Amino acid sequence: MVGIVTLIALVTGKDKVSLPRHGIVVALVLFLLWTGVTTVFAIYPGDSVTQLEKVLKIQLMTFVALAVLRERKHIQLFAWVNALSVGFYGLKGGLFTLQVRRRASASGGRLAASSRATMSSAWRC
Structure with missing residues (x-):
């Protein structure tokens, strides 16, 4: 619930928000893509998809933090x-x-x- 409210405030706010252009951000995106690929080929796909959902929610809020924390x-x-x-x-x-x-x-x-x-x-x- 807190995540949803945070995303709504992020979209409706008047501050300019963008991800920093840095190699670490690119590495994080590539890691998430690789996580998705390995989930598709998991031995227990049902459990893996459940875990992937948790990881993606956490990483979404990580990207939000990267976008808004500037100073x-x-x-x-x-x-x-x-x-x-x-x-x-x-x-x-x-x-x-x-x-x-x-x-x-x-x-x-x-x-x-x-x-x-x-x-x-x-x-x-």
Whole structure:
């Protein structure tokens, strides 16, 4: 949802947006093309297409970031937002781990079935 709103703002905004003309951008485009080719010839094409969709969404937002981040200040703010996001999810995961460990020690050292289900569902996120 955030990606869709970002793309709409990108298209309707009044700022000029274009990809930088750099060899790294060309290499990234070639890599994405090669990823598509290898997906076609994958051993398990269904699973590969699912993964390709995820990769293409991530790479689309990478191209958006390349197009809009021009000034040093914008790049620094972008880096801070990413660092704080990783820190937030690291803290959240650490608190979850401590909570599960506390439950395990309270149940005699073994995880209850509900705790095991909670832990396995957390890994799927």
